[in-house]
Amino acid sequence: MGALAALSWWLVKNTPVPGDTKAAQALRHEPDYTMRGFSVVSYTPSGQLRSRLEGDVMQHYPDTDTIEVEGVRLRAVDETGRVTLGSAQRALSNGDATQVRLTGGARVIREPGPGEGPSARLEIRGEFLELFTETERVRSHLPVTLFTGRGEMRAGSLDYSHLDRIGQLSGRVTGELLATPQAAP
Template sequence: MKARLRRTWDRLSLYLPVLLMGLLAMGTWWLVRNAPVLRPPTTEGAPRHEPDYSMKGFSVKTFDGEGRLQSEVQGLVAHHYPDTDTLEIDQVRMRSISPEGRVTVATARRGVSNADGSQVQLFGNAVITREPLRQRDGKLLPRLQFEGEFLHAWTRDERVRSHLPVVLLRGNDRFTADSMDYDNLDQQLQLRGRVHGVLQPPAR
């Protein structure tokens, strides 16, 4: 009996490595089949210049802490572009009121504003008008108007610049130039290129 068991065990031991190899191969196949597939890393391309939201026939107003109107932006159509964080407006009209009560109005066929509205570029029949204002000392600031195909305005710094021909109207006076840089806070105006001016005598 012992001899028979020994012979049986000897025969099984001959096939044991084959059985183990078979089990190992089946286990490896199962692991490969059920293992999660690793996807190659995807590289995000540069953001496209496409709007993420749009507005039509809109009007946006901002107020100060005491409820006084600070600015108003109107337009036919506006598109916001996340890649540059800018707002492009067709048939734009902007109106702002300074703490001193100075009213400035800007219009153009198209406008591009940065996120906080501190810079505005106006394209096509651009006009920026500062309405006349009588100061506390009684001095009258005359009406000031800029006209051109392109005007770049810094609303907080009260600056207007253009590298294209412009027309400047100050009261009854009229100036033209190939380019311009105006700083209202420093009361400086630089006209460059072919500059022409017509000064009218003050009204009595």
Template sequence: MDLDQLDDGPLPLPPLAGRPQDAAAVLHLPWGTRLRGAVMAYLPVLLMALLAAASWWLVKRTPVPVAPEPAGPATHTPDYEMRGFSVQHYTQAGPARGVIEGDVVRHYPDTDSLEIEGVRLHWTDAQGRVLQARAARAVAINATGVVTLEGGAHVSRAADQPGDAPVEFTGERMSFDTRAGRVSSREPVTLRQGAHVFTAAAMTYDHDSRLAELSGGVHGHLQPAQGTPGPR
């Protein structure tokens, strides 16, 4: 091999990559370019800081759940009041068996009761016989179906036969059991039927059987009159 034929010229090499700019060159860059570079370099850190700040703000703003306070004892305070009301009680057959009316009624949730002013009651038994009652006020207990008449209570039963006088009960306080159809009183009561008058310390009257039982110092006054039988 002839050494003279060797190519001693420079070897063809690829161009070298340029060197990074030094600090002096960076300083000569425009201010906006340097700011964008710094923002891009610190963008992940800024985003993490913003997320942490937002989480802290949400925690601070989130209301702390308050434990419910134990309910105090119910007070005898009405939760509603109505004026000029009427309540009807229907039987399974359909027609109304009883009607309770009043000037003012108030409902008390602690006892689930109704207090009625100027109460009027109209009750009919299975045979269609009518019992009426009125009083200055009354208390009706929903759970028991008992209506307690107070203040000049007056209960009257329609006559059974033509020519008979109606039977009337008067007293300061009486109770009417709407489920059993029974009127009772543990306080002095007066029974009247036409001219016949009886007084007693207590009374029980069953509207379905039409029987009245008087007890406790019973006194009676019978007035014979043609066509007016004694109390039944």
């Protein structure tokens, strides 16, 4: 009797519902649209530029809700007016662009904000950079080079939080930092 009940339950769970085309066809990893030579711009409610995403080719994949971009270039401006630039040969983003993976000559530049000196500029280069836009975090499990207004550092991997202004460099870390001039007594 238990086997009959289990078989009935299994049949109910696995029988397709009439008119349910999603159950009949499995999603394949194929783009539902492609854009070439595109530019996507978003603005704040007051009309200020928030972000601009440009690229050679963009494809959206509905099965994973991901976007792939070839020849990606991006520019973002935060509430304080600080500009962040990025570029790479390829980018892979989730649907809401909160996680972006840049690969192939990846480069992210955080320009100094209003009232900050040139030493506040930060540039990160590597073959792979993973950006988390909501938490302003950059990670890489591959070697990276960081350039600041005060010098240059190289590391085997990186985990950097811009909100906390803390970077964790791992692996073989080398660098050159310029001394800051001291005020005369």
